[in-house]
Each structure stands twice: as C-alpha cells, then as structure tokens.
Amino acid sequence: NAGVTQTPKFRVLKTGQSMTLLCAQDMNHEYMYWYRQDPGMGLRLIHYSVGEGTTAKGEVPDGYNVSRLKKQNFLLGLESAAPSQTSVYFCASSYLADPGEQYFGPGTRLTVT
C-alpha cells in the first residue's frame, strides 16, 4: 500500500511554461484535494474532487485547473506558470465526506523563475 504518491518531487519552470502534477492514491478514496503551502503559512486548498469526474474550487483556485478522470488519480495543471505559483504542493485523499480524515502525499516543490 503506497498511500498517496505525487509526481514529480521537484520541478523548476520558467514563467509562462505549463506543467501537470500527478497525484495517485491506492486506498480507494472518493475525495481528493490539492493544497499549496507557502513559507510560514498553513496549507490552502486549491481544488478538490468528491468523486471520479467531479471537481470543485477551493480557497485559491486561480491559475490552476484540475481533472479527475480516474478515481485513483487527481491532476493539477498550471497552464501559464507565474512566479507567484512558486510553492510546495500537497495532494491529499479521504474516504468519508464532511470531510473525512485526510492523508497527504509527500509534496512537490515547484519553483517558477
């Protein structure tokens, strides 16, 4: 049981480039989440999904898109990266609603120059 995994672990982008972060979970969880963590701050929710084929906006959705084509995968896309998107990105999943106990991946450190 790998739990929640994230790919890649590190990435450096130039302003305007695009990329996709992949989150995968093998716990058959319905709910998946993308957060970002900036220095000295807690985690802020970007987007989340309550099931395959669904997505919803969190606190800070601008500049990001997501897709949940398969239950076990949740993709986070940056279409045109900006320096303000330099952050550590965490994916999480949970089984229950309202919300249930969340389990986190190891994070992806993204730098946009």
Next chain:
Amino acid sequence: GIQVEQSPPDLILQEGANSTLRCNFSDSVNNLQWFHQNPWGQLINLFYIPSGTKQNGRLSATTVATERYSLLYISSSQTTDSGVYFCAGGSYNTDKLIFGTGTRLQVFP
C-alpha cells in the same frame, strides 16, 4: 468560513520537557485533525479527533467541540519532535479542511 488559530506560534523546549499546543475555531467543526510536518516537509497524521481524547505514545489530544478548541499534549519531548504542528478543521456540509498557520517546535538536547 471557519477560521483556525493556533498558539503559540513558536515553542522552544529542552529535551524531556512537556508542552501543550492549542487550536481555536471560529465555528463548530465535525472534523479536527492534528498533523506534524517534519523538517523534511512531510506531513504526518497525528490524530483525527472531532471530539474527546486520544493518546498515542507520548502524544495525546483533546477536543472540546462545544467550546471550539483542541489541545495537543507532548510529553517528555525528544529532538525528533521538532517541526511544525498544524491543526485543521472542517465543518458540517463542507468537503474542506481549513488549516491553522502552525506551531513551530524546536527541541534541543
């Protein structure tokens, strides 16, 4: 939406000391979690504790839902306890957790 406040923001301890971290919520929650973020950035689930008290080794947590706060107790602290401790809460009819800004703990030998 819910606001989450953690105190203290920073805590410095000598190995062996005990400590209490606090988390206050602006509204009722039905989900409350405590996490430890280690110096390598990994988030580790400590407790899922919407109410009541739980213990896991040297750590224990208590949530008093009616008074909108939760406490994390660390006894006989060790250097490996260093890192940032986050609490996060979610309310009824939402699918989201709201995180506090964390308590940074440094334990020195």
